[in-house]
């Protein structure tokens with residue numbers, strides 16, 4: 214299909230609450246998902262939300278193979294998640310450096326819940342649920358935030374820990390701990 218340009222922070226569509234998908238297996242939804250995968254692959258992202266390519270619908274994709282770009286990130290199954298719902302499991306949270314294709318060149322330290330269950334629909338419209346933890350749970354939270362108009366900088370608690378990747382990670386040993394969900 215098509216590699217789309219990714220909207221950047223400041224574009225008003227990224228602040229909107231996206232609308233639920235009401236019909237599955239339509240040419241429009243199938244094309245949207247194909248474009249999202251092509252765009253995510255072209256940018257080496259770990260995930261992408263439909264609003265990032267200008268479509269205000271509740272569709273996210275994510276997936277990470279073992280990848281030298283994310284040496285500390287466990288693999289995440291390639292997933293299409295439509296109309297997602299998240300249930301947080303337990304109180305545990307952890308911090309990790311996040312990036313976003315809509316906030317290019319920057320990273321921030323973000324606290325997220327470490328365990329959750331997500332439920333939604335796959336590309337064929339079949340309902341499914343999964344329990345996720347760690348990096349997988351972080352990516353789901355980051356992507357689903359996009360559907361509510363939230364970009365990760367709003368989750369940063371200490372703005373001293375937000376900046377340009379090249380400046381933050383002059384020490385290559387620290388860079389290996391940084392991830393770039395989408």
Ligand code: NI
Nearest residue numbers: 313314315395
């Ligand atoms: Ni993002």
